[in-house]
Amino acid sequence: MASDHFWPVFAGHVQRQPRRVALVYDPGPGSGLVSLTWSELNHLTGRVAAWLDQNFGIASGQRIVHASTNSLSDLLIWLACLRTGRVDVPIDGRLSQSMAQDLIRRAAGHWVESSDVPIRDDGVDASPKSLAPPRPSSADDDAVVLWTSGTTSRPQGVRLSNRALLINAQDKLEAVPQHADDVRLTVLPICHAYARTCDIGTWLISGCTLAISRGGEGLQRVAAAVRPTHVNLVPVLAKHWLNQAPNADGQSCLRVLGCGGAGLDEATFDRWTERGVTVIHGYGLTETGPVIASATVSDARPGLVGPVTRxxxxxxxxxxxxxxxxxxxxxxxxxxxxxxxxxxxxxxLDTGDAVAVDPTSGQLRILGRCDDVIVLDCGHKVQPTEVERRLESIPPIRHAMVGQEDGGLVAWVVPHQPNDSLTLESLLEPLGDLPTHARPKQCFRVWPPPTQADGSLTMKGTIRRREFAHSLAWRTVTPIVG
Incomplete structure (x- = not known):
């Protein structure tokens, strides 16, 4: 297999297994799922590549900018960019108009409306001679620009090369193998590094079938139809899906559940394990493609993210x-x-993360952002991530943030529902084995929840600390007692 570019990998599947189903996509509610073979996908890719040539000229390195919603056109733009040496610059379709416009301006590329992408005949010449011939760029040329989630600052556009993307996906596949007869379902945004590498990248290398939809509704709608063997989710979706019957909603064939953005709490991890599903934690950054570390199917453990990849x-x-x-x-x-x-x-590269190595397994344990460390008046240091992770493992808790007030540790928690019952005793129970200084002296209920629209929640669903702290001035904050 080529070691520096995805295009020869894709072309190899087209040649070796042209009639095998490559992709199952979800046009949306009210429409049935649509399947495409590797040959059909290649044909559509060639047409989209020719359409880009007609609209923007033949020039390597062009940035193709578009709103990404996990649609067929998103995937075809990516493959067409690989085919013609262009750079894919997807922008999350959920962003506010002002933020999206800022990213579009900074991308400095050619804007493409997804609805204009020729995924049907519609008068477009579909003969073989009309397809743009492959002319992939070099291994070290940019393949994509992916945007950071903006957890601590303004989102940055990250340039990743063809070689970087392929090597990172190979390393992930080495840690968590999948094969041509597997079915991988992706419902996380493919405009972000996690799904782009761990779903799309591993699919292209393994030659399995990829089913693509978006979010929790897409998970429920598509999983039952395709019965995936591999799914990557964020914790909130993993917890929600766990509440379904074990053999319902497409879980009957599930072997591997990857969890990104944050780790699953131990109780949820164990419940999935009891169902015979291996939970894979990993760690990385957009700037690293993203995978730095990954658990394997033989060493998956709660609270750890695996060893550094090869x-x-x-x-x-x-x-x-x-x-x-x-x-x-x-x-x-x-x-x-x-x-x-x-x-x-x-x-x-400075990850900015505080990390410990587990002495028995050699796996990494992510402690949190170095800049987030809280230094209490007593001189003790507290890494808030571990405290917050434990608080968020309590069923009524949706989000948690800890900070310092009057020299002591304080927790602000957001329940799933405004009337969810919370007591101080229930919040402190999972923190019982922490040092006294790492247990909050006060806890507060916060409502309404943080959102991406008000700037206090990142696109991956985690709290932006500074913005959320500022927003406490207008949210309802009440002490939790009892």
């Missing part, structure tokens, strides 16, 4: 993780100063 070098400096390897980003889009702050002259 192509990374890593080192810990006072508990802060630095990595170097061929999957590191080429840089931030048109922002050399920001790139230089993140990657030193020797190629080491």
């Amino acid at each position: 192509h990374w070098q890593h080192r810990l400096i006072e508990g802060r993780l630095f990595v170097r390897g061929p999957a590191v980003m080429s840089g931030y889009i048109d922002d050399a100063p920001a790139t230089a702050l993140r990657i030193d002259p020797e190629g080491w």
Whole structure:
């Protein structure tokens, strides 16, 4: 297999298994699922590539910018970019208009309306001679620009090369194998690095069948029809799906459940394991393609994210993780100063994360962002991520954030429903084995929940600390007692 570019990998499947189903896509509620073979997918890709040539000219390195909603056109644009040496720049279709316009401006590329992409005949010449011939770019040229979630700052456009993407997906597939007879369902946004590599990338390498939809509704609608063997989810979807009957809603063939964005709490992890499903935690950043570490099917453990994958070098400096390897980003889009702050002259990327190595397994344990460490007046340091993770394992809790007030630790929790019952005792129970200074002295209920629209929630569903803290001034905040 080619070791530096996805296009020869895709073309290999077209040649070896042209009639095998490559893709099952979901046009949306009220429509049936549609299947495409590798040959049909290749034909559509060639047509879209020719359409791009007709509209924007034949030039390698063009940035193709579009709103991404996990549609067939999103996938065809990506494959057409691979085919013709262009750069795919997807922008999450859920973003506010103002934020989307900012990213479009910064992308400085050619805007494409998804509805204009020729996925049907509609008068477009579909003869073989009309298809754009393959002319993939080089291994070190940009393949995509993916945007960070903006957890701690303004979203940055991350340039990832063809080589970086392929190597990162190969490493993930080495940790969690899948085969041509597997079915992978993706409902996470493919405009983000996690789904782009761990769903789309591993599909292209393995030659399995990919089913694509979006969100919890798409999961319920599509899983029962395709019965996936592999699914990647975020914790909130993994918990929701777990509440369905074990053999209903498409879980009967499920073997591997990947969880990204944050780790599953131990109770949820164990319940999935009891169903015979291996839960895979991993760790990474958009800037690293994203996978830095991944559990394997033989060593998956709650609270750990697996060992560093094969192509990374890593080192810990006072508990802060630095990595170097061929999957590191080429840089931030048109922002050399920001790139230089993140990657030193020797190629080491500062993850900004506090990490510990589990002494018995060698796996990584992610403690949280180094910049988030709370230094209490008593001199003790608290990494808030572990406290928040435990609070969010309590069934009524949707989000949790801890901080410092009057020298002590305080927790703000957001329930799933405004009338959910919460007591101080129930919140402190899962924190009982933590040091006294790491247990909040006060806890507050917060309503309404943070949202992406008000800027206090990232696109991956995690709290943006600074923005959420500022928003407490207008949200309803009440002490929790009892």
